[in-house]
Amino acid sequence: EVPNILVLGSLNMDLLLRVPRAPEAGETLIGHSLALFPGGKGGNQAVSCARQGAQVRLLARIGRDADGQALRAALAHDGIALDALQVDAQTPTGRALVMLEDSAQNRIVVLPGANATLQVDEALLARQLAGAQFFVTQLESPLPAVLQAVAAAHRAGCAVLLNPSPMQPLPDTLWPQLDTLVVNEVEAAAYAGCAVATPEQAAAAGQALRARGVARVVVTLGAQGAVTVEQGGCSLQPAPQVQAVDTTAAGDTFAGALAVALAQGQSLAQATARGVRAAAVCVTRVGAQVSIPTAAEVDAQPEAPAAKELP
Numbered sequence: 499e500v501p502n503i504l505v506l507g508s509l510n511m512d513l514l515l516r517v518p519r520a521p522e523a524g525e526t527l528i529g530h531s532l533a534l535f536p537g538g539k540g541g542n543q544a545v546s547c548a549r550q551g552a553q554v555r556l557l558a559r560i561g562r563d564a565d566g567q568a569l570r571a572a573l574a575h576d577g578i579a580l581d582a583l584q585v586d587a588q589t590p591t592g593r594a595l596v597m598l599e600d601s602a603q604n605r606i607v608v609l610p611g612a613n614a615t616l617q618v619d620e621a622l623l624a625r626q627l628a629g630a631q632f633f634v635t636q637l638e639s640p641l642p643a644v645l646q647a648v649a650a651a652h653r654a655g656c657a658v659l660l661n662p663s664p665m666q667p668l669p670d671t672l673w674p675q676l677d678t679l680v681v682n683e684v685e686a687a688a689y690a691g692c693a694v695a696t697p698e699q700a701a702a703a704g705q706a707l708r709a710r711g712v713a714r715v716v717v718t719l720g721a722q723g724a725v726t727v728e729q730g731g732c733s734l735q736p737a738p739q740v741q742a743v744d745t746t747a748a749g750d751t752f753a754g755a756l757a758v759a760l761a762q763g764q765s766l767a768q769a770t771a772r773g774v775r776a777a778a779v780c781v782t783r784v785g786a787q788v789s790i791p792t793a794a795e796v797d798a799q800p801e802a803p804a805a806k807e808l809p
């Protein structure tokens with residue numbers, strides 16, 4: 499059975515500037531290249547779900563401009579249903595300025611544009627949720643809209659996967675509505691209020707977040723892989739060793755592949771291993787949506803090192 503996933507989130511046109519290294523304040527240096535790439539966390543996660551074989555609908559907002567049209571065309575090309583896509587006649591499509599260094603380090607500034615005026619219509623949302631096993635969202639969209647949609651999905655019995663990025667303060671009432679929380683180490687540390695660098699610390703942070711009511715937590719640890727935290731215990735799903743050139747969209751690729759595997763009925767550990775393999779392909783390519791692998795490309799990737807149980 500084909501998994502059915504509703505994604506609510508942002509769409510940005512990424513202006514990617516490749517540089518040998520970031521300039522110091524007041525310094526001028528010569529860059530390598532400048533190009534436009536479709537991005538935005540909502541769009542990226544929707545594309546990741548679609549390329550892993552899910553039927554995907556995206557609830558997002560663009561401007562009435564060329565960037566919006568290019569984003570729409572890219573998403574349609576991936577077979578994503580866009581009947582819930584809103585067009586704002588007054589506000590430009592979201593943009594992100596991405597500076598990518600030779601070291602693969604990136605620096606990103608987001609201009610929310612039309613993402614900031616995304617609206618959630620409860621009746622429409624209920625129809626869009628019909629048949630979906632997962633509702634997937636992030637925090638590049640207005641927080642009130644995200645909270646409203648999460649509550650509606652939870653009430654409708656649809657499992658909610660939240661990737662609370664970019665980080666912002668969240669109400670205590672949110673956590674018990676989440677089936678799966680996906681955080682990177684910085685977010686895990688901030689939301690749990692403890693240091694997170696090692697897998698053991700990630701597991702402890704995940705336990706602290708579970709204590710607030712989240713059913714399952716995954717902490718992504720970059721090149722180390724990802725840590726799963728659920729009732730039965732914790733595990734590290736290590737990443738395969740790859741040559742990372744651009745980690746943009748790695749977390750989004752991971753979240754999408756995780757959601758699809760969970761919707762297919764895989765265990766949290768199996769689904770996380772799948773997400774880690776998908777993200778490992780993403781980091782070897784430049785750009786956001788263009789770097790997200792298909793299921794066949796993930797299958798062709800070598801197996802990651804064996805998982806480790808964590809205390």
Ligand code: ATP
Pocket residue numbers: 682683717718719720721722723724737738739740742745746747748749750752773774775777778781
């Ligand atoms: P981003 O913001 O760059 O999209 P993130 O900060 O949300 O990412 P990370 O933990 O950095 O999240 O990366 C997400 C996942 O991508 C990791 O769990 C890992 O599976 C994979 N990944 C990231 N960097 C690497 C790397 N250098 N080698 C292999 N896998 C990587």
